[in-house]
Amino acid sequence: MATESKRQQRFAGVIQQDLAEIFQREAHQWAPNAFITVTRVRVTPDLAIARVYLSFINTQTAKEDLEKIKAKSNEIRYKLGTRIKNNARIVPHLEFFLDDTNEYVEHMDKIFDQISKEPRQPDEED
Structure with a gap:
């Protein structure tokens, strides 16, 4: 993926803060x-689409909650538009994604814990 321009990064930051x-x-x-x-917002070069990554804490139903938020995306876009109307010509279409970085980190921690608990094999010398 190509790197984002300063303009994209700035606009993504504004959207992230307001969202x-x-x-x-x-x-x-x-x-x-x-x-x-x-957790993160990525904006297309034409600033028409914003990909919003969400992290859910304190819930076991993150995927279902994400679907509810996707169903409300037009309402959320409208609320975002009222906030950024003076900073942007268009309000980007919002696409929501689950950011599972925390789950991945927890999974890797468990794997490392298991590895550290296994008995070490003696090193073979030639």
């Missing part, structure tokens, strides 16, 4: 008991 505030205030309606973090 984080929206989720902080209103996510309890879409995903009760879940703490949602906007």
Whole structure:
């Protein structure tokens, strides 16, 4: 994937910050008991599409919660538009994805713990 331009990075940062505030205030309606973090936003070069990566904490139903958020994407886009209307000509289409980095890290930690608990094989010398 090509690197993002400064313009894309700046716009993605604005979107990430505003979406984080929206989720902080209103996510309890879409995903009760879940703490949602906007971990990353990637914007296409024409700034028309924003790929938003979400991390869910304190929930066992992250995939179902993500589907609920995808169903509300037009509402979320509208709320984002009211916040960035002075900074952008268009409000990008939002695509939501599950950021499973935390799950991956936990999985790798478990593997490393298992490896460290296994008895070591004696080194063979020639």
